[in-house]
Amino acid sequence: MTVPDPPDLSAPTITDNAPLKPPNPGSYARRDLYEERQTPESGVGAFATTTIPSGTRIFCEESIVMLPDEAGHVELYAAVKGLDEERKAMYWALAASTKASKDVAWIDALRECCDEDISETFNELVEEHETAWSIYETNRFTCKSRDGVTKSLGIFPQSARLNHSCSPNVFHRYNPVINRLTVHALRDIQAGEELLTSYIDICHPTVARRQLLKHWGFRCRCSACDSPDDEEDYRRKRIEDLVNRMGNREKRRVKNEGKWTGKDYERDLAIIVKCIRLLEKEGMEETDTLGMAYAAGVRLAVKVGEEEDALKWAEKAVEIERKCLGEDSMEFVRAGELLDMARRVNAKAERS
Numbered sequence: 001m002t003v004p005d006p007p008d009l010s011a012p013t014i015t016d017n018a019p020l021k022p023p024n025p026g027s028y029a030r031r032d033l034y035e036e037r038q039t040p041e042s043g044v045g046a047f048a049t050t051t052i053p054s055g056t057r058i059f060c061e062e063s064i065v066m067l068p069d070e071a072g073h074v075e076l077y078a079a080v081k082g083l084d085e086e087r088k089a090m091y092w093a094l095a096a097s098t099k100a101s102k103d104v105a106w107i108d109a110l111r112e113c114c115d116e117d118i119s120e121t122f123n124e125l126v127e128e129h130e131t132a133w134s135i136y137e138t139n140r141f142t143c144k145s146r147d148g149v150t151k152s153l154g155i156f157p158q159s160a161r162l163n164h165s166c167s168p169n170v171f172h173r174y175n176p177v178i179n180r181l182t183v184h185a186l187r188d189i190q191a192g193e194e195l196l197t198s199y200i201d202i203c204h205p206t207v208a209r210r211q212l213l214k215h216w217g218f219r220c221r222c223s224a225c226d227s228p229d230d231e232e233d234y235r236r237k238r239i240e241d242l243v244n245r246m247g248n249r250e251k252r253r254v255k256n257e258g259k260w261t262g263k264d265y266e267r268d269l270a271i272i273v274k275c276i277r278l279l280e281k282e283g284m285e286e287t288d289t290l291g292m293a294y295a296a297g298v299r300l301a302v303k304v305g306e307e308e309d310a311l312k313w314a315e316k317a318v319e320i321e322r323k324c325l326g327e328d329s330m331e332f333v334r335a336g337e338l339l340d341m342a343r344r345v346n347a348k349a350e351r352s
């Protein structure tokens with residue numbers, strides 16, 4: 001939930017301040033659609049109690065704790081201590097799976113700000129800080145600001161019950177417009193199925209995913225991890241490389257605007273087309289990595305005069321962002337703007 005973010009291929013070219021639906025979404029978890037249950041090996045999990053159609057928003061949750069990326073044990077403990085009793089209870093009831101940090105400099109800082117007469121209970125206080133930190137590290141979600149620059153980490157106690165899969169059936173993301181974490185069904189989910197999100201970027205191959213998941217202290221037993229297939233791993237590695245290349249070229253293009261030639265744009269587009277094909281082949285059609293690839297593809301296709309592809313991808317981008325993030329997300333609005341642009345360009349091409 002806190003792993004490195006993919007390169008920002010959704011960088012807006014039209015407007016970053018598009019009008020969005022009024023932000024009054026409430027804070028909810030659709031308990032009419034799922035229940036929490038103990039699982040044999042993954043602690044508590046969330047299970048569908050009825051069919052959940054693809055695209056359904058299941059969680060739209062406000063955080064109970066949100067801290068800047070760089071906050072440490074002492075700041076976190078103070079934030080938890082400041083919660084009302086109900087929220088405090090919610091916080092302490094969450095799972096704590098990570099090991100104590102080897103960096104103990106914070107203990108000296110804590111000692112310095114404690115009264116002398118606390119010395120007898122100091123060890124207890126340290127333990128409480130460590131437990132609070134482990135809960136935080138196990139359950140926190142990355143929350144990016146609208147400009148994508150500021151990163152905070154938030155605790156959303158109901159969404160925090162979602163277990164992980166590398167082939168997830170739900171998608172989570174913090175939406176800075178409505179200040180909520182949203183979780184959407186990526187496909188139709190049947191009653192009895194566990195709702196599973198991915199804590200990490202699923203484009204990584206198996207070995208890298210295993211390494212990243214060590215943070216949460218478990219080995220993933222999803223089908224992609226349990227019976228890794230060399231070809232699938234190769235495709236995920238290729239996707240990862242292509243996404244990185246797209247991001248790097250996008251940065252270079254922005255820096256060298258004006259110097260980018262038609263050939264350069266064609267090269268960029270070729271990478272995106274490969275990436276789109278692999279994502280579709282890998283069954284990652286639902287995730288918004290593909291949404292980002294489509295959006296980047298639209299801009300480039302327009303540049304090189306492939307108006308029909310631009311229109312096709314813009315339509316797909318809108319659908320993916322609607323499904324994964326909802327109509328109140330910036331991504332959806334930007335995809336809609338791209339679709340308008342692609343339609344205009346197509347109409348013009350047809351006229352001429």
Ligand SMILES: C[S@@+](CC[C@H](N)C(=O)[O-])C[C@H]1O[C@@H](n2cnc3c(N)ncnc32)[C@H](O)[C@@H]1O
Binds near residue numbers: 045162218
């Ligand atoms: C955010 S919590 C998820 C909810 C948690 N199961 C609970 O009981 O509250 C993350 C923790 O759940 C467990 N977990 C999540 N996904 C898992 C999986 N696929 N296999 C085993 N354990 C998992 C791990 O202990 C992990 O550190």
